[in-house]
Amino acid sequence: MKTIKSLVIVITLFLLTGFNVLAQDGNSILTKMDDVMYSAKDVSGKTEIVLIDKNGKQKTREANVIQKGNDKRIFRFTAPSSQAGISVLSLPNDVMYLYMPAFGKERRISSSVKNTNFAGTDFSYDDMESIPYSEKYTPTLINTEEDVFILELKPKSPKSAYSKLIVKVHKTIYHPTYMGYYDRGNKKIKEANYKFIQIGKYWNAEEIEMTDLKKNHKTIMLMSDVIYDAGLSDDEFTVRKLKQ
């Protein structure tokens, strides 16, 4: 009897420590992923947004993007011509300013609704945020494949639109290659595929393909002309600058 008891204890301890090892692994992998994605002080570049509907019809938008840190960003649309000049400034605490040249003025938009999509894309405002994943999610390493770790991310906030994310993280570079988004019914509703290239000391997501599985609608975001750490000042991210 005693032997059985001690065996149970041993097994339990083994399992607990085993899980612990996996959990720690998950945390460190996610932190490394965040480092790869968000370690630059600032970044600027051109982005091309291709929207593809379920019939394969494409619409393209182009914008110049500048970003400083995790929470200051300006999207300045350059194409199509009807939307050229429209700019969106995102500031901390969910504050955004929208500038429309045809009206010649900006409006402040504060939105607590994060699960609506950004400007007709399949990315929600939530997805567009540059807040590190380790701040928003608790990871568990659930599997490893040939060249990726597979993490399950559970949201820390009960307000998240997702019940979990399944993320594949590259084993050596630690950038994500894939993310699956699950709704509260635990059904996969969106998925994103990433392609990364190295620019200087950083890895840049030159292509993100986001598919809305319900709508059968796709958004491809392509980055080019990327410059890291150009020393952008906070003055670049003001309402006055937005209008220029």
Next chain:
Amino acid sequence: MDKLAKTTVKFKWLIIFVVIGVTAFLGYQLKDLKIDVDVISSLPDDDPAALLFKEIGTEFGGNDMGMIIIETEDVFNNEVIEHIKLITDELRVMDGIFSVTSLTNVLDIKGSEWGIEIGTLVDEYELPETDSALAVLKARVMSKDMYNGTIVSEDGTSTLILFTLLDGDDKQAIAKNIKETIVALDLPEKLYFGGLSFVANDVADLIVLDMTRLLPITFFLITLILFLAFRSFSGVVLPMLTAALSVIWVLGIMVLLGYELSMISNITPIILLAIGSAYTIHVVNRINTTPGGHGHENSLVEAVTYITVPVLLAGITTMIGFVAFVFGSYLNIIRDFGIFTALGVFFAVILSLFFVPAVVSVFSMYASREKTKTDISEKQTIISKFILIPLKNLLIKHPKYTLYTWGLLMLTGIGCLFLVEREVNMTEYFKSDNPTRVTEDIMQEKYGGSSPIFVVFQGDIQSPDVLKMMLKTETHMKAFSAIKRTQSVAGLVEEMNDVMGEGKRIPDERAKIEQLWFLLDGQEIMPQLVSDDLDKAIIQSSFGATESNVVIEFVAYMDAFVADNSTEECKIEVTGLPTVYHQLDKSLLDSQISSLVIAIIMVLLIVGSILRSPMKGVFATMPIIATIIILFGFMGVTGIPLDIATVLVASIALGIGIDYSIHVITHFNHVHKKTKSLHKAMEETIIISGRAIVINVLSVAAGFLVLIFSQLVPLQNFGILIALSMVGSGFGALTLLPVLLILYYRKKEQVV
């Protein structure tokens, strides 16, 4: 004909095996029989209003809306709001649902001096619990048109949860799943489910209920009547067998050709059971009453040889009654019903003429010697003793009085003809306690109705002129009492312009509109309002009245507006369920008249040419024409409206009722030729054919009266009316027609 009957007897085994084989094959197909109750897809493509409605419904997804109404004492109660959230969350993660809008997740956009605040009306993570928080919410909801009367009823006792279904999935199955899941939550509030998918699901359930409940009753009733009448195995089994076989065959062929049972064609089995048995009744009756002096085989051949012409004729005229719908019907489901029921009749006729004699011959199912009375005067059945013999005496003694009585009945019928009403509103088809009907009534009363109206604009949708025209149209629409709310992209642009601080109006510059579009692009509502190419947009609204005259008034009201405002640059068209109903209403009368006229002419031609006497053709149709006039008079007096089911009655009555006349007239001809005696011919006709007719009238009428227990109101009325016309035309064939023949021959004899 003689040869045909002999061949049948010769190849009896082959015939039996072929019938068994075909039945096994087609019967096996029934496993794939499906019910399709989508009335929208049945609308004809050659009617512009209906076509536009179908196109718009598909293109902008308006046909895929669903709603749940939550009814309680006061919506603004923390428990109720919790339940709304529960249902909303449940729906959001369900398969086949694209989006959900409810009190607990609807967007709330507040504009201010400095900008806008986008949030939800209720914070779904911190639901309002205190009385003051609930009061604030109530004040906000009641102050905005966007919510008041749209999400929450004006009296605050009910709220709507709206959802859209994903394209391409099996919507009926989704609707069923939604209903089951939400009902399983077992909430204390009253829940109602609405939207086309739920209606379709409901109707499909009702049809299955009808089929499984009514069909066996019909079968039992007809069997009972046949047994009481014939008191013989063959007299009961053979008619029911041929009727059942024709039902199996025709349903099997429907499956093979990829057709599904509709709201109308679900009555095909009942119709075939009732009338498909008639042909065999006449064949068996004839076999049993033909003297068997020269051996069974010979008398069988003799009987079949005689009965082939009247049965064929009866079958063809009945088929004409059904085929007539192909030319006159507005709804495709009525056309398909006509074709397949006619096919079923064809099978019943073929089976009665080939399969029945083969079976009789193989199994020696002849009536016993004692029953085969050769002298008709000795034949003392209840029917002949109490009905037919007194009838015969009356007719021969007082032909003119009989004629006058019919004349009086017809005049009364014509007088009441103009009282007949028409009903095309689908909700009226459900009994008043049916859930679909109840939901519709609530929608009508509290949310401005649920039957969709679309105004379609074609042109450059981003042009200020087109958008302004859309707003003008919305204002015009809302001035009509039955329109409570409208929604369009113009309204959204106006709203966004306000957000930009330029007031609630459409900007004059196109560039501004294009930039406002940036805010709207990708919103879930946009594909429901504007086409992808920005060349088409719609105003969505719903109609809050069911009365046909209000619909007609609205159609005229909108037509006048369209005539004044539609231009090349901005083409305006109106469609919607009410306009389609209006069209349906007009077409009901047209198709009734045209299918009836076609059927009467065809019957006149065929009967006249086969009997080689145009006069007798006219005689044969008289009882049924009289019956149809009385039928419409009856509808006028009782208030039974002309609807998608009752519109079928007159033509079906013509097709089935004419059979009685054909049997009477051919029998009379046959005997009159042999005996040259008017009285003898009439006596034998009324007593032998009369018996088969009375049995047939009773069994068909009983079969159709079962429809009184149907869950669908039009089918109930349909059953009553067909039963009435069977009694009328049977009675007509045994009174009016003999009297016409008696008077005609007496005059002829006098002339001679």
